[in-house]
Amino acid sequence: MAAKNLTPAKIISGLCLVWLTSSFVYPIMVDVGGKAVQINAYPELYLIPLFGIWRLRTEKDPYQKRRVKWMIGLFFLYWVMIPIYFPRVPLLDGTTAKTVDAIHMVGALPFFLLMAAVVLLGKKADCGYNCPCVFDRETIGFAWRDATLKGDFWWKFRHIKWISMAVVWGYFICMLIDPANAYKTFGEPMYYYISFAYYISYLIIPFTGHRSFCRWGCPWSATWGLLNKVGFYKIKADAEKCSNCGLCERECDMGVPLRRLIQEKGQIRTTECMGCGRCVVKCPKGVLTFQDFRDIIKGYNLNHTERAIRIAGGLTLSALIFLKPGTLWGWLGVAFLLTGIFGICPTYMLLKAIFGRFKSPDRNIPKGM
Ligand code: SF4
Ligand code: SF4
Ligand code: SF4
Structure with missing residues (x-):
């Protein structure tokens, strides 16, 4: 799908994505009272709430509106409240790290907690609602959603993410074998290049859609994806009711070939699905339903x-x-x-x-x- 119509929202989004990228690749320092201050540091702190408000005002689907509210709430929880309460978290190698940096850090406590959450709730526990990246991409980059690349080639291209996953887990093994030196020799350069790719990926959003890094570049996407396949999460499909209209597939920002999976497997259980719920809500025949651990362990599900x-x-x-x-x-x-x-x-x-x-x-x- 190519990006259609250059709207004011897309132009503003494009400029803000450049600003966001510059915060990592080109810090702009100014002199304030004799002190060097980076004026483009942490633009997410104001861009996410601003674009979040825009999303809430323009989103028509109540389910997605609720998802955006969750994202904004979790953004404050993760980036403001938790780092205040818990400024540092323990790592497997016996050191600690700044909480704000350690949410996805391999071997850090939040990393293992997220793994457990993904097994129970699916990848949506991070990639659909929770990750700093999903906050950015579904708010600041959202205007470019119609540029999302779909089709067989881009679906096969998803396998490229296993390379970055192998690098990350290679580092994890180094942490176990040589905890004293693993970060200096392996972790530091690895995080630098992953962060670099992450920030540069904002610049390609207008050509690929807003979730391209999540689909092809993110090592955690791959890790969570594997847990997505073995955990409790899936989208059940009643193939007999499906009219093959393709509405669900057109809605999917991860390029999942829903119709084929519905016919061949009777369910959506892929490494890609991040549980946004667009396909489930959009289907006019009610073919699709979410399932996670709450449907297996019967109990009272809170509203x-x-x-x-x-x-x-x-x-x-x-x-x-x-x-x-x-x-x-x-x-x-x-x-x-x-x-x-x-x-x-x-x-x-x-x-x-x-x-x-x-x-x-x-x-x-x-x-x-
Ligand atoms: S795929 Fe990676 S970058 Fe995207 S939301 Fe998930 S963890 Fe974040
Ligand atoms: S398959 Fe459905 S729930 Fe999963 S990412 Fe695509 S649209 Fe969202
Ligand atoms: S929207 Fe519903 S009926 Fe149409 S192809 Fe998807 S699952 Fe089938």
Whole structure:
């Protein structure tokens, strides 16, 4: 699909993508009161909220609108609140790293937590809602969505990402074998080149679509993709109901050949699907339904508002761990936060088992993450 019509949104988006790239590849320093200050540092902090508001005002699909709200909320959680509460996180090699840098760092605690989340909820736990990259691409770069390259060739091209995945896991093995030197000899150059490719990829968005790095370049996309295939997540398809109209395929920003997969496999279980839900919502015949661990482990699935309250309340309470170490309330806050993130409350499950009164929301209708 080639990009159509050069709209004002695309021009502004293009300029902002150049600005975003410059923050890494060409830092612009100015003298402020005798101190060198980088004026293009962390443009995401203002561009994501601004383009996020634009997305919320222009998005027609309520499901995607909700997804954008999740993304903006998680952006503040990840880039503002968690780094304030937890400034550093432990790494497997015995060192620690700045939390803001370590969300995807191999061997860091958040990396393993994300792995678990992807097994339970699918790649959408990161690539559909959560990754700093999805925030950028689905807000700042979104205007170029119609440039997304699709078709057989680009679907086969997806395999190129295994190369970057092999490099990342090579580093992980180095960490285990020689933890003292792994970062200097392997990790530092690797992160530099991955970051360089990541930022340069913003410049090709107008020619490839906004998720091109996610499709072809990202090592974590490949890692999460493998977990997507072995974990609980998939999109179930009722092939008999499918009229082969192709609407779902046209909606997919990851270039997934949905129609073929529906006919051949009766489900979408690929390394690419990042769970945006566009295909599920768009299908006029109701052929597609999400499935993840919440459908396997039967229990009470919290609704959207309950989850938001638990995430906000749990996060606030968990600060007590630092303000007043040893207090039980802080750990209850963490438990509350986890029930919100995963959408399941064990207390509700217990009450449901005893009294049978609590009704689970209908999981056939996508309800957000
Ligand atoms: S594919 Fe990679 S860059 Fe894209 S959202 Fe997922 S982790 Fe982030
Ligand atoms: S297959 Fe559906 S849910 Fe997955 S990325 Fe494509 S449109 Fe989104
Ligand atoms: S939109 Fe629905 S009916 Fe049309 S091809 Fe996709 S799954 Fe089949």
